[in-house]
Amino acid sequence: GIQVEQSPPDLILQEGANSTLRCNFSDSVNNLQWFHQNPWGQLINLFYIPSGTKQNGRLSVTTVATERYSLLYISSSQTTDSGVYFCAVESKGGSEKLVFGKGTKLTVNP
Amino acid sequence: DSGVTQTPKHLITATGQRVTLRCSPRSGDLSVYWYQQSLDQGLQFLIQYYNGEERAKGNILERFSAQQFPDLHSELNLSSLELGDSALYFCASSRGAVATNEKLFFGSGTQLSVL
Numbered sequence: 001g002i003q004v005e006q007s008p009p010d011l012i013l014q015e016g017a018n019s020t021l022r023c024n025f026s027d028s029v030n031n032l033q034w035f036h037q038n039p040w041g042q043l044i045n046l047f048y049i050p051s052g053t054k055q056n057g058r059l060s061v062t063t064v065a066t067e068r069y070s071l072l073y074i075s076s077s078q079t080t081d082s083g084v085y086f087c088a089v090e091s092k093g094g095s096e097k098l099v100f101g102k103g104t105k106l107t108v109n110p
Numbered sequence: 111d112s113g114v115t116q117t118p119k120h121l122i123t124a125t126g127q128r129v130t131l132r133c134s135p136r137s138g139d140l141s142v143y144w145y146q147q148s149l150d151q152g153l154q155f156l157i158q159y160y161n162g163e164e165r166a167k168g169n170i171l172e173r174f175s176a177q178q179f180p181d182l183h184s185e186l187n188l189s190s191l192e193l194g195d196s197a198l199y200f201c202a203s204s205r206g207a208v209a210t211n212e213k214l215f216f217g218s219g220t221q222l223s224v225l
Contacts, residue, residue: 031211041198043216044112050211086153088214096166096207097143098214100153 002027002091004101012107013077021072021104023087031090032063033098034072038083046072046085077108113137116201116217124225128189131220133201135182141165141204142184143214144176148197159184160207188222196224 003026013019025032034046047054051065058077063070074081084105088098113136123129135142144156155168159178170176173191178184188195198219204212 033214035216041221042112042218043200043202045213045215048211048213088153097155097158097168099155100145102152 002029002089002093002099004087004089004099006085006087006101006104008104009102010105010107012109015077015079015108015110017077017108018073018075019077019106021074021085021087021106023070023072023089023101025068025070025087025089027068028092029065029068029089030092031098032070033088034061034070035086035088036081036083037086037103043086074106077106079108079110082106082108112215112217114201114203114215114217116199116220118220119218120221120223122223122225123191125191125193127191127224128187129191129222131186131188131199131201131222133184133186133203133217135184135201135203136215139203139205139215140182141207141212142178142182143202143204144170144184144186145200145202145216146197147200147219153200156186158207165207191224193224196222198222 005024032050053062084103086103088100115134140161143158156170158166176186202214202216
């Protein structure tokens with residue numbers, strides 16, 4: 001099945017810093033989504049982005065489908081950005097399930 | 111609030127027992143997905159139902175079963191529980207299936223502890 005690798009596994013920042021989280025995937029995808037799991041365990045859908053670029057406030061994402069990667073940018077980070085960021089993909093092979101990476105754990109210190 | 115409701119939030123039980131986890135999807139969503147999150151395996155897809163029918167199956171054990179009812183709520187049944195089944199179980203929903211480019215919305219999860 002499709003493989004999803006996220007880097008870095010852990011990231012520690014000071015409030016106000018910028019960061020880039022990467023997601024590499026091993027096959028062509030129909031569907032790619034980014035999620036944020038907050039410290040209380042809630043999984044929140046950030047973006048649906050199988051290709052192209054989107055922005056939502058301080059967060060933006062770019063997926064280059066032909067090169068099989070996606071980048072999530074967080075600017076002017078805040079302590080509330082802490083948590084785990086997951087990339088999830090569904091391959092064009094039609095598995096009809098989202099496969100999750102292992103996530104990037106982000107800690108933003110005040 | 112994602113609109114996906116899961117009950118109970120926490121469940122503590124003993125090995126060998128059987129439990130049922132319940133999920134109500136967002137209004138209008140036809141697909142329900144179950145995921146298991148553990149420290150060693152990460153987020154693993156278990157099973158998907160679409161409008162009452164099983165649509166996709168993942169790494170779901172034979173001791174586990176699920177169904178989606180006519181009102182579209184879903185139940186995940188876990189039987190002959192083992193210590194290793196302790197995990198956070200998520201339900202998610204979408205309008206259609208992910209193959210039709212749908213966004214997935216997760217409930218707050220059920221934390222299962224098997225003692």
